[in-house]
Amino acid sequence: TQLLEQSPQFLSIQEGENLTVYCNSSSVFSSLQWYRQEPGEGPVLLVTVVTGGEVKKLKRLTFQFGDARKDSSLHITAAQPGDTGLYLCAGRGVGAQKLVFGQGTRLTINP
Amino acid sequence: DTGVSQNPRHKITKRGQNVTFRCDPISEHNRLYWYRQTLGQGPEFLTYFQNEAQLEKSRLLSDRFSAERPKGSFSTLEIQRTEQGDSAMYLCASSSRGDSYNEQFFGPGTRLTVL
Numbered sequence: 001t002q003l004l005e006q007s008p009q010f011l012s013i014q015e016g017e018n019l020t021v022y023c024n025s026s027s028v029f030s031s032l033q034w035y036r037q038e039p040g041e042g043p044v045l046l047v048t049v050v051t052g053g054e055v056k057k058l059k060r061l062t063f064q065f066g067d068a069r070k071d072s073s074l075h076i077t078a079a080q081p082g083d084t085g086l087y088l089c090a091g092r093g094v095g096a097q098k099l100v101f102g103q104g105t106r107l108t109i110n111p
Numbered sequence: 112d113t114g115v116s117q118n119p120r121h122k123i124t125k126r127g128q129n130v131t132f133r134c135d136p137i138s139e140h141n142r143l144y145w146y147r148q149t150l151g152q153g154p155e156f157l158t159y160f161q162n163e164a165q166l167e168k169s170r171l172l173s174d175r176f177s178a179e180r181p182k183g184s185f186s187t188l189e190i191q192r193t194e195q196g197d198s199a200m201y202l203c204a205s206s207s208r209g210d211s212y213n214e215q216f217f218g219p220g221t222r223l224t225v226l
Contacts, residue, residue, distance in 0.1 A: 006153075033215070041219050041220065042220045043217045045217075048212045048214050050212060097161075097166070097206075098156040098169075099146075099154075101154050101155070102153050103151070
């Protein structure tokens with residue numbers, strides 16, 4: 001069974017600070033996706049990474065896929081209150097169609 | 112906006128009743144997925160369709176759960192004899208077979224509360 005461990009589960013920081021969320025597994029994934037979810041809504045896709053070592057940037061968000069395609073990180077620079085939400089990583093196993101999700105990181109940015 | 116839509120958004124039912132949820136995927140997407148999300152957890156896979164064929168089912172999908180996608184467009188998820196443990200957010204997602212990344216786009220979910 002493939003598992004994705006996300007850390008930290010909760011993070012509360014001040015506006016302007018930087019943060020990193022980690023997503024780790026012992027399994028290899030063919031792709032890994034990061035989603036953001038607001039209360040009472042479905043997850044919204046932020047980015048997909050597919051190549052080992054790949055780095056993608058989305059404004060102040062930087063996503064990295066590990067060289068071995070077993071882990072990923074999300075780094076936010078100069079966090080803003082609008083970044084508050086639940087961040088989920090989700091991996092797709094080799095040859096699989098379904099996504100395996102981490103338990104999420106609930107991020108709160110205080111003004 | 113022609114994203115994934117789900118109905119109803121909220122459903123409150125009594126234990127033992129049957130409920131049915133509907134999902135309309137993005138129109139050109141031929142793959143459709145159902146996931147379940149309980150409070151404080153990430154979504155868990157339930158089942159997926161490619162066109163009208165149900166190709167994979169999770170062990171989470173007990174005998175009381177059934178999903179259909181009769182014409183390869185919308186899908187329904189039915190739960191018979193609901194139990195309190197069925198209370199969760201039921202999420203639908205769709206993707207295109209032509210997308211090598213298989214990016215899945217989610218609907219807003221149906222929140223089920225079983226009393």
